[in-house]
Amino acid sequence: EVQLVESGGGLVQPGGSLKLSCAASGFTFSGSAVHWVRQASGKGLEWVGRIRNKANSFATAYAASVKGRFSISRDDSKNTAYLQMNSLKTEDTAVYYCTSPAGGSGWYFNYWGRGTLVTVSS
Amino acid sequence: QSVLTQPPSVSGAPGQRVTISCTGSSSNIGAGYDVHWYQLIPGTAPKLLIYGNTNRPSGVPDRFSGSKSGASASLAITGLQAEDEADYYCQSYDSSLSHWVFGGGTKLTVL
Numbered sequence: 013e014v015q016l017v018e019s020g021g022g023l024v025q026p027g028g029s030l031k032l033s034c035a036a037s038g039f040t041f042s043g044s045a046v047h048w049v050r051q052a053s054g055k056g057l058e059w060v061g062r063i064r065n066k067a068n069s070f071a072t073a074y075a076a077s078v079k080g081r082f083s084i085s086r087d088d089s090k091n092t093a094y095l096q097m098n099s100l101k102t103e104d105t106a107v108y109y110c111t112s113p114a115g116g117s118g119w120y121f122n123y124w125g126r127g128t129l130v131t132v133s134s
Numbered sequence: 135q136s137v138l139t140q141p142p143s144v145s146g147a148p149g150q151r152v153t154i155s156c157t158g159s160s161s162n163i164g165a166g167y168d169v170h171w172y173q174l175i176p177g178t179a180p181k182l183l184i185y186g187n188t189n190r191p192s193g194v195p196d197r198f199s200g201s202k203s204g205a206s207a208s209l210a211i212t213g214l215q216a217e218d219e220a221d222y223y224c225q226s227y228d229s230s231l232s233h234w235v236f237g238g239g240t241k242l243t244v245l
Contacts, residue, residue, distance in 0.1 A: 016179075047234070056136050056238040057172075057180075057223050075233060109180065116185060119227055119234075120170035124179040 014038035014123050016110045021128030024100055032095040032128060034110030039123065042066065042088040044114035047121065048095050050106035050130075060108070063093060078104075100132045137162060138224050138237035145243040151212045154240045156224030157205065162235060164205030167227040171200055171209045174221040174239070183222070184209060211242070219244045 020032040034046060047062040061074040063084040072084050081100075086093040093110060107127040116122045139157040146152040156169060163169055171184040182191050184200035187207060197218075199210045211218055224237040 049236075051174075057174075057225075057236040059234040059236065062234075073233060076231075111180070119168055120182065120185045120225065121172075121180075122182055122191070124181070126177070126179045 014114075016112065016123055016125035018108060018110050018125045018128040021108065021130045023131045023133065025134050026100060026102055026132055028100050028132075029096070029098045030100065030130060031097070032108055032110075032130070034093040034095075034125060036091045036093070036110075036112070039112070039114045041091040041112075041114075044112045045118065046084070046086060046093040047111050047113070048084065049109045049111055049121075050104075051109070051127075052103070052106040055106075057109075058106075060095070097130070100130075102132050104130065105132045106130060136238035137228055137231070137235040138226060140222075140224060140237035140240045142238070143241045143243065145245055146211075146214045147245045148214050148216065150214050151210060152214060152242065153211075154209045154222050154224075154242070156207045156209070156237050158207075158226060159205055161230040162205075162226045162228040163202065163207060165229055167229070169200065169202050169207035170225045171198075172223045172225065174223065180223075214244050216244050218242060 015037045017035045024030050045064045048060040064071045083096045109127045110125040111121040112123045168186045173181045187202040188200050197212045222240045228235045
């Protein structure tokens with residue numbers, strides 16, 4: 013069974029940092045890209061960024077709203093991806109989902125985690 | 135504002151048919167990028183419903199179907215059931231932004 017499990021969410025003050033983890037199982041994690049998508053309360057889904065696999069040089073890409081503040085990394089030996097969030101703003105408050113297009117064309121997301129809540133507030 | 139436009143809400147009685155539209159532009163759906171659909175139920179992981187405009191993953195009932203024309207796409211749900219009550223999102227890729235984009239989501243209420 014495929015599983016993606018996010019962790020690391022919580023309450024953080026504006027300007028602070030937080031690192032989310034995404035633990036994967038049930039599929040070939042090392043061969044797959046990993047994306048992060050977020051959903052603020054009452055809002056729609058927003059793509060945050062992605063990291064490709066080793067064959068694609070672990071290339072990353074980010075939405076303009078987080079570029080320069082967020083970074084994505086991965087440790088294939090642990091089947092885990094990370095989202096490092098710095099200089100957090102109140103508008104970053106959201107549920108953060110880890111997702112992967114594994115097994116598909118790469119243009120859509122086959123597998124999703126249940127998300128982890130990040131609250132940025134003083 | 136979301137790059138792809140969806141109606142905020144739709145509703146229907148059990149057994150009825152509803153459709154959810156998704157309108158894009160010449161840099162995403164209109165550029166030929168496929169549309170995909172997801173179902174979100176609070177407290178659960180989002181679920182892929184339709185990929186590549188019209189394809190259903192294994193396990194998705196054939197009550198769900200997708201279509202695409204020009205810069206728009208639609209999700210149709212026939213034989214509405216109470217368990218279909220959820221939020222539905224369309225998704226594509228935008229060449230101007232160089233990243234994946236979603237619609238604003240549509241809340242389906244089964245009356």
